[in-house]
Amino acid sequence: MKKCPYCDFNSHEQADPDFAEYGRILVNDLDADLERYGSTPFVSLFFGGGTPSLFPPKHLEPLFQRLRDLRLISSETEISLESNPGTLDLGHLNGYHDLGINRLSVGVQSFNGDVLKALGRIHDRSQAIAMVEQAKAIGFTRLNVDLMHGTPEQTPAIAREDLNIVRDLEINHLSWYQLTIEPNTAFYSKPPRLPNEDTLETTEEMGNGIITSMGLLNYEVSAFAAPGEEAKHNINYWEFGDYFGIGAGAHGKITTEQGVVRTQRTRQPLNYLARTDVYATEYPISDSHLGAECLMNGLRLRSGISYACFQERTGLDPAEFRLVHLMEADRLNLLIPERFQTSELGWRHLNHILEMLI
Numbered sequence: 001m002k003k004c005p006y007c008d009f010n011s012h013e014q015a016d017p018d019f020a021e022y023g024r025i026l027v028n029d030l031d032a033d034l035e036r037y038g039s040t041p042f043v044s045l046f047f048g049g050g051t052p053s054l055f056p057p058k059h060l061e062p063l064f065q066r067l068r069d070l071r072l073i074s075s076e077t078e079i080s081l082e083s084n085p086g087t088l089d090l091g092h093l094n095g096y097h098d099l100g101i102n103r104l105s106v107g108v109q110s111f112n113g114d115v116l117k118a119l120g121r122i123h124d125r126s127q128a129i130a131m132v133e134q135a136k137a138i139g140f141t142r143l144n145v146d147l148m149h150g151t152p153e154q155t156p157a158i159a160r161e162d163l164n165i166v167r168d169l170e171i172n173h174l175s176w177y178q179l180t181i182e183p184n185t186a187f188y189s190k191p192p193r194l195p196n197e198d199t200l201e202t203t204e205e206m207g208n209g210i211i212t213s214m215g216l217l218n219y220e221v222s223a224f225a226a227p228g229e230e231a232k233h234n235i236n237y238w239e240f241g242d243y244f245g246i247g248a249g250a251h252g253k254i255t256t257e258q259g260v261v262r263t264q265r266t267r268q269p270l271n272y273l274a275r276t277d278v279y280a281t282e283y284p285i286s287d288s289h290l291g292a293e294c295l296m297n298g299l300r301l302r303s304g305i306s307y308a309c310f311q312e313r314t315g316l317d318p319a320e321f322r323l324v325h326l327m328e329a330d331r332l333n334l335l336i337p338e339r340f341q342t343s344e345l346g347w348r349h350l351n352h353i354l355e356m357l358i
Helices: 019-037 061-069 092-099 113-118 125-138 156-169 197-213 232-238 269-274 287-298 307-314 318-325 327-331 344-348 350-357
Strands: 044-047 078-083 103-109 142-149 173-178 217-220 223-225 251-256 259-264 281-284
Touching (some): 019 061, 019 251, 019 269, 044 232, 078 232, 092 125, 103 125, 125 142, 125 156, 142 156, 142 197, 156 197, 173 197, 197 217, 217 232, 287 307, 287 318, 287 350, 307 318, 318 327, 327 350, 344 350
Parallel strands (some): 044 078, 078 103, 103 142
Antiparallel strands (some): 173 223, 217 223, 259 281
């Protein structure tokens, strides 16, 4: 296994990880968060970041059993797992499905061999297609595919072929996003040659047309779904909802009686396994930052965020916040009235609105 050159997730190469111990400590994390913050039944559960599909299903059973015993999950809970075609033992798919995982997110990035090589991926086209087809045969009816555009070696024709394969596979949720070079990645220290601006623009315009023709709606900046197939987990995140974060490097966001806090657990897996304090470190969000943090998320949704939701999540008066912080956006007609939602013009200039919040 190896880390992809564009990846800035909290993933680490390690020989012979102790999956059984890690699974046991996930239960401890859950219990610690429940003791500290309390909880209601979960709307969603998401296994993501790095390559969680390396985890043998049997070592997740104690966590699922604890969640079921506490009635925090049911057959109605959206339970997603991120997976990579080059690292997933296809035999694990049955085990994940038996656990109750009902949504699979497949990190394909491209079906083209040259692009996959440039991205440092270790799977090929046939492996990616086989994984999706086997997942559907097992009973995963909710599938997301991750695809990148604006990558090394990619042309508009290659991007079109990628999207046509997704169409043929009848995928009901697609994450389609442009490659960005993040700090602390191999690509950042040695940048690859990327397509020029004209090629990027052509690819994006062409791609949006193909995705629309599939019947997938652009409900979030880089996410497209068939009606009713939007990711509940994503929507809760973008609407500034609360969530626990358990596992090495996991982040959470919780509303407490004292205010809103973000939580983070130890990043390095070996340090995480060796720690004695099961509680996550808390980072309070100041009142002066609450509104901006809420809208940095909420404005990524096509539907935006309602005044009522904004007030519930932040305790701030939405009309007053808008008058103080987004007067320029209103002057330029980038937002619709009476709701934190972009106009069509604002959607095309979302980054400009977010800069106003910063």
